[in-house]
Amino acid sequence: MMEKKVNKTDNESGNEIQRRQFIKRTLAFGALTIVPSYFIFGGTDAKGKKRPAPPSEKVNLACCGIGHRGRDVVNSLYATGLANVVALCDVDMGGPQTLDILGKFPNVPRFQDFREMFDKMGNQIDAISVGTPDFSHFPITMLAMSLGKHVYVEKPMAHTFQEAERMMQAEKKYKVCGQMGNQGHSQGNYFQMKAWTEAGIIKNVTKITAFMNGGRRWHGMKVSDYLDEQPIPETLDWDIWNTTAQYHKYNVGYVDGNWRSWYDFGNGALGDWGAHLFDTAHEFLKLGLPYEVDPVHIEGHSPYIFPQASTLVFKFPKRGNMPPVEMTWYDGRNNLPPLPDDFGDSVEAGDVPPPTSGVIEKKNTGRVIYGEGLTFKGGSHGSILQIISEKKAKEMESLLPEVPESPSNHFANFMLACKGQEECRSSFAVAAPLTQVMMLGVIAQRVNMKLILDSKKKQITNNKTANELLSGAPPRKGWEEFYKL
Numbered sequence: 453m454m455e456k457k458v459n460k461t462d463n464e465s466g467n468e469i470q471r472r473q474f475i476k477r478t479l480a481f482g483a484l485t486i487v488p489s490y491f492i493f494g495g496t497d498a499k500g501k502k503r504p505a506p507p508s509e510k511v512n513l514a515c516c517g518i519g520h521r522g523r524d525v526v527n528s529l530y531a532t533g534l535a536n537v538v539a540l541c542d543v544d545m546g547g548p549q550t551l552d553i554l555g556k557f558p559n560v561p562r563f564q565d566f567r568e569m570f571d572k573m574g575n576q577i578d579a580i581s582v583g584t585p586d587f588s589h590f591p592i593t594m595l596a597m598s599l600g601k602h603v604y605v606e607k608p609m610a611h612t613f614q615e616a617e618r619m620m621q622a623e624k625k626y627k628v629c630g631q632m633g634n635q636g637h638s639q640g641n642y643f644q645m646k647a648w649t650e651a652g653i654i655k656n657v658t659k660i661t662a663f664m665n666g667g668r669r670w671h672g673m674k675v676s677d678y679l680d681e682q683p684i685p686e687t688l689d690w691d692i693w694n695t696t697a698q699y700h701k702y703n704v705g706y707v708d709g710n711w712r713s714w715y716d717f718g719n720g721a722l723g724d725w726g727a728h729l730f731d732t733a734h735e736f737l738k739l740g741l742p743y744e745v746d747p748v749h750i751e752g753h754s755p756y757i758f759p760q761a762s763t764l765v766f767k768f769p770k771r772g773n774m775p776p777v778e779m780t781w782y783d784g785r786n787n788l789p790p791l792p793d794d795f796g797d798s799v800e801a802g803d804v805p806p807p808t809s810g811v812i813e814k815k816n817t818g819r820v821i822y823g824e825g826l827t828f829k830g831g832s833h834g835s836i837l838q839i840i841s842e843k844k845a846k847e848m849e850s851l852l853p854e855v856p857e858s859p860s861n862h863f864a865n866f867m868l869a870c871k872g873q874e875e876c877r878s879s880f881a882v883a884a885p886l887t888q889v890m891m892l893g894v895i896a897q898r899v900n901m902k903l904i905l906d907s908k909k910k911q912i913t914n915n916k917t918a919n920e921l922l923s924g925a926p927p928r929k930g931w932e933e934f935y936k937l
Contacts, residue, residue: 511602511870512578514539516566516592519549520709521606522583525633525863526553529581529604534867538576541569543584546687549708564689566592574599579629579870585711586718587611588695590619591934593630597622598937602629602870604863607727608719609883612924613891617910620884622937631866631876632883634727638862639834642877644855645732648837651853656824657737658775663782663789664725664832665816670713670757671785678756679703696927696934713757716925719894720758721783726890727883728801728832729819730779734886739777741888741907742766747896751784755898761787764893769907781893791820792827794841799831895921 513535515526519542529535541563542550554562563569570577579602582592590610593603597619609632610616623630636642648654681701684690690702697716700706711717712724733739744767752760761784768777782789798818821828821837826844828837836855839845860868868874895918896903904914912919927935 509871510534510536511867512536512538512576514541514569514573514577514580514601515553515583516541516569516580517583517606518542518553519544519547520583522581523549523553525581525583525604525606527556528861528863529867530556532861532864532867534864534871535579539563539569539573541566543690543693544685544688544707547685565692567595570595570599577601579603579866582606586723587697587711587716588693590615591696591931593619594622594934594937597626597628597630600626600628602631602866604631604633604866606633607883608632608723608887608890609880610887610891611717611719613888613895613910613922614924616880616884616887616891618935620880623880629866629869629876630880630883631862631869632727632878632880632887633862634731634833634878634883635862636728636731636832636834637878637882638858638860638865640836640855640858641732641830641834643858644836645736647853647855649736653826653848653852654736654821654823654828654837656775657733657777657821659822660730660733660777660779661782661789661791661820662726662729662779663816663818664721664729665782665785665788667785668712668721668758668783669710670720671760673713673757675754675756679705694928696931698925698928715756715758715894715898718758719890720897722762722764722781722893722897723890725783725817725832726781726893727886729817730781731878731886733779733819733821734889735882737774737777738771739768739779739889740771740885741905741910742768742779742892743905743907744902745892745896745905746902747900749787750897750900751787753897753900759897760784762897763787764896766889766893789820792829792840795820795829796840796842799829799835799838801831801833801835891922 511534513529515537518526518540526537530537537557537560539561540553540557543564544550545562545564561573580596582589582603582605584592586608589605593605596603610619619630678700680703682703684702694700700716706714706717712720746765747762748765749761749763750759751762764781766779766781768779770776780789817832819830827840829840830837839848860874865874865877869876892903892905898921899915899918901915901918903912903918906913912922
């Protein structure tokens with residue numbers, strides 16, 4: 453029987469002071485108090501380069517966030533056969549959503565505070581999974597990387613533009629493997645887009661349409677303030693749930709996936725689905741950062757929750773010999789995009805994880821890519837592109853390059869990267885700029901104004917409030933250390 457958890461908001465408890473001292477020790481010793489796992493797995497050669505680990509050697513995995521989507525991530529990483537699950541961490545340890553993983557790994561040490569987990573078990577951990585709400589990705593990931601741990605983190609990898617920037621820098625600084633959880637980067641979508649752009653089938657793209665018109669949690673919600681306080685469940689450590697965010701009083705309307713509705717905690721439809729809809733176009737068309745983001749349509753603007761519908765126009769500059777690109781994002785039940793007359797049926801993806809609640813209508817998500825001489829349609833996640841129209845697709849059949857099969861799914865790719873045998877396909881170097889595009893869109897939704905970005909300085913030049921939102925709210929007292937790692 454687990455001991456009842458006492459929820460505290462007093463950051464000066466004895467345990468809290470010890471945890472702060474742990475992080476300060478990490479900072480004092482250059483964040484290398486634990487030997488990085490890449491020196492353990494297979495060792496290094498005479499030049500200091502990683503050597504691959506033996507195929508039989510498994511990765512010691514700690515799992516942060518084991519309910520809802522976090523549960524699916526843990527199960528998928530374990531199913532690769534490449535992981536030893538050595539620690540479980542969840543702020544609601546014992547809540548109904550955690551029981552599946554707790555039953556699957558009954559003898560694995562359990563924690564409600566990731567800092568305590570690293571303090572007590574850091575030298576037994578090689579990698580971690582992060583399946584927590586968007587706003588808590590950053591502190592867990594940064595502490596793990598500073599200790600030499602590889603990280604698999606759900607999308608979007610961060611809650612703000614600057615958090616993504618710091619995480620990308622930390623991946624390079626600490627020489628660890630980071631993987632963002634957009635599965636399409638290890639499926640047909642990724643390998644087809646790579647092959648078709650390299651072969652010139654997809655070329656001189658000038659326009660992209662991406663849309664997610666399924667119902668979302670906040671559709672129909674009307675709020676004029678934060679939610680009223682409710683009793684905190686006995687199993688939940690609400691103080692740690694808040695992590696770096698300014699403290700919010702508990703309400704069930706913030707947990708179990710409902711956090712996606714709120715600017716303070718989530719990133720709306722764009723943060724949830726952008727990484728599955730325009731991710732490979734962003735990478736292989738080398739889009740980088742836009743110079744302008746224009747919220748041309750916002751329905752139901754709110755300072756607290758995401759709009760009922762939005763249309764955002766992202767303008768990307770010319771890159772080398774590639775022309776400028778205008779990408780338009782549509783979300784909202786009735787905010788349907790204009791589609792080509794010969795679009796036909798939507799492309800459905802068969803690998804979409806089930807939502808925490810409700811139903812995602814796969815036909816309401818998709819993308820259209822307008823290139824020179826050819827137009828392409830696609831779905832989300834791993835779904836492959838189709839040429840519009842059927843007649844044109846038939847004419848192109850003999851000219852299409854062979855698309856290689858994926859050597860590993862997204863979870864195995866991460867595990868093998870930890871062992872030095874593959875490279876992460878959605879590394880933070882790839883995923884951070886994609887995430888930053890999404891975060892710029894979220895800022896445009898929030899301020900409901902056109903944004904002009906200086907992409908070299910990474911500053912919004914025409915709106916002070918929007919520029920401040922690149923970093924977001926300052927961290928809560930006692931949690932500043934994570935921004936110094």
